[in-house]
Amino acid sequence: MDLDRLRTDLESFTRQLSREYYMQGAGLKDDINFTSLYSAFPSLFTFENLESIKQAYRSSFSKTEKRRLRYLLESFHGEIVLNTSSKLQNKFLSKESTGILHLNNNEDVSYRSSLIKLYNAGSRNEREAIWQARNRFIEAELNPIVEQIYYMENGYAIKNGYNDKLHMFEELSGINLSAIDKDMQELVKETESIYVELLTKAAKEKLNLKLSELKPFDLQILSKSNEFTSYFPKEKMFSTIAGFIGKMGLDIEAGKNINFDIDIRDKKSPRAFCCPVVIPSEIYLVIYPRGGEDDYMAFLHELGHAQHFGNMQSDLEFEFKWYGDNSVTEGYAMTFDHLLNNEQWIKKIIGLNSREYLNQRLLNELMMLRRYAGKIQYELQLYRDMSLKGKKELYSKITSDIMKVEYPSSEYLTSVDSNFYCARYLRAWMFQHALNEHLTNNFGNDWFINGATGSFLKEIWSYGQMLNAEELLKEVGSRGLSVQPVIRSLNSVN
Ligand SMILES: [Zn+2]
CATH class of the missing domain: 1.20.58 (Methane Monooxygenase Hydroxylase; Chain G, domain 1)
Known part of the structure; x- marks a missing residue:
């Protein structure tokens, strides 16, 4: 052909x-x-x-x-x-x-809606019951399938002349996974004391538990701020976000290119997503709204993707629209979702002025970054010897050590995103940090309501993913990708 x-x-x-x-x-x-x-x-x-x-x-x-x-x-x-x-x-x-989960109290819950059910559960016992039913389902039904996929993928790398999957990814993407891992382990070390301090405090205040008593399903509860939920009403989400997007000189629908699916449907994925079908003219943003800051965050994240896709030049080469370095599109998505950590945005757009809220955001950020630091460390070892022997224990150990909470091994493969996507996310973290700095320096602390910001963003979005994250930052005259500014900013808030 x-x-x-x-x-x-x-x-x-x-x-x-x-x-x-x-x-x-x-x-x-x-x-x-x-x-x-x-x-x-x-x-x-x-x-x-x-x-x-x-x-x-x-x-x-x-x-x-x-x-x-x-x-x-x-x-x-x-x-x-x-x-x-x-x-x-x-x-x-x-x-x-x-998939249907059978809970001990004879109640049935669909696997897809179980996480939402877990986070909305009235008691810790109820949360634990759903969590355990999920783990049983993953072990019995999902793991046997993903284990086969694991061996199949390794075989493919070898057949194509690579040492293993790691080698194949690094050769094709030009991304050095060990270098990111090294950076992230430094971040884990440097943020250890602030993480333990915030986690211990939240555990005591919200659940009356000691750090050693926490379980993984508690973490989501601790990083959230129920007392601030009223600031994030479900009904106003779209208009609030469309409002500030408009002030930036952007159209939330990117000229009818973006379609919003915010209806509630039982089988809808609990995870919000953006799906480009025709770039730039047919982009879907799908979200299952539950109310609260999670909705705003997920919506902003997917909106960053949707705006990127919906504003690409229509005559851009096929590969630059669909392929390339996904750290770029994830970086745009994070630039938007990190507005929730932005003191100015929270004040001006949400009308919330609270140190406590920002500390909670910081704890959430630390949890996410540490979770991803664990992912990259684990995935480097998961694929190194091409065998699943000992990997359940390894997953449990790495994740528990970094998170300071005991993790079971059930998700040792289902929590692994394909093609080292964790590396793209981590690079996106560094990218959004540098981009946010650039936007602040050029368009002010409130760049998100400055009419000049939109045309700058539209310009860089139009390139699609022709350039990788480093090249794009260079193009706009910003510093390169580095974890150091991320560490500094995490340690500067308190
Ligand atoms: Zn994303």
């Missing part, structure tokens, strides 16, 4: 796949029929095509074309892996969306 035809077919395939993800995640369909989707493009994900991309990459002298081909190669490998494991992926998604 020639490259032009391959790109056209890929774009058409990608759009259909994205539409399926949207429908399934929105609860409009029970499962995704990957098998029939892949069989509609029988000559697309073949080793011959993979070879053609490799050859074109090796012989290309044009800088832009070479970059397109590298992104294409990286993503093409991902698609072949997904294609190879499509039966297992189907099975996994269908188990997830139809």
Whole structure:
């Protein structure tokens, strides 16, 4: 297949796949029929095509074309892996969306809605019962499937001439995972005392527990601020956010490009998501609203993605719209969701002036960063010897040590995002920090209501993911990616 035809077919395939993800995640369909989707493009994900991309990459002298081909190669490998494991992926998604948890009090809860139910539960005992039922379900129903996927993916890396999955990812993405891990372990060390202090205080005040008595399902409760829920009404979320977005000179729908799905549906994924189907003209933002700051945060995060996709140049090369360094799109998403940690935004947009609230945000931020530091440390070891022997214990140990709370091993594979996405998130953290600094320096402390901010953002969004996170920061004249400013800012709040 020639490259032009391959790109056209890929774009058409990608759009259909994205539409399926949207429908399934929105609860409009029970499962995704990957098998029939892949069989509609029988000559697309073949080793011959993979070879053609490799050859074109090796012989290309044009800088832009070479970059397109590298992104294409990286993503093409991902698609072949997904294609190879499509039966297992189907099975996994269908188990997830139809799974029912049987609680000890004879109540049944759908797996998909169980986390929401857990966080809204009236008592700690009730939370623990749901948590344990979830873990039993994951161990019995989901783990056997993801274990097979793990071995299949390792086999694929070897078959393609890489030492292992780590080597394959680093070669194709140009991202050094060990360097990020090293940075993050420094962050863990440097923020240890403030984390323990805030966690101990929250445990005592909110649950009347000692640090040593905490369990993982308590953490979400501790990082939230029920006493501030009234500041984040469900009904006003859209208009509040659309309001300040407008003041930045942006249109929340990006000229009708973004569709908002905020209806309540039982089978809707509890996790908000943004799904581009046609870039830039058909983007979906799906959220299951529950009320409170979580909704605002999830909505802002997905809105950052949606604005990025909805403002890309329509004639941008296919690879620069769909592929490239996802630290960039995650960085834009985080630039928006981190407004909840921004003292000025909280005051001016939410009307909340509270040190206590900001400390709670800090605890939440520390939990997230430490959780991700644990993920990258664990994933480097998970894939190193290509065997699952001892990995349950390893997951439990690394996560518990970093979080200071005992984690069971049930999620040792289901909590792992594909293709080292944790590295993209961590880079996005550093990226958003640098971008926020740039916005503050150029458009003021209240850049989020400055009419000049929007045109700057639209300009950088229009590039899609042509540039990676480091290059983009350089392009706008900002410092590079580093964890140091993140550590400094975490230690400066109290
Ligand atoms: Zn995201």
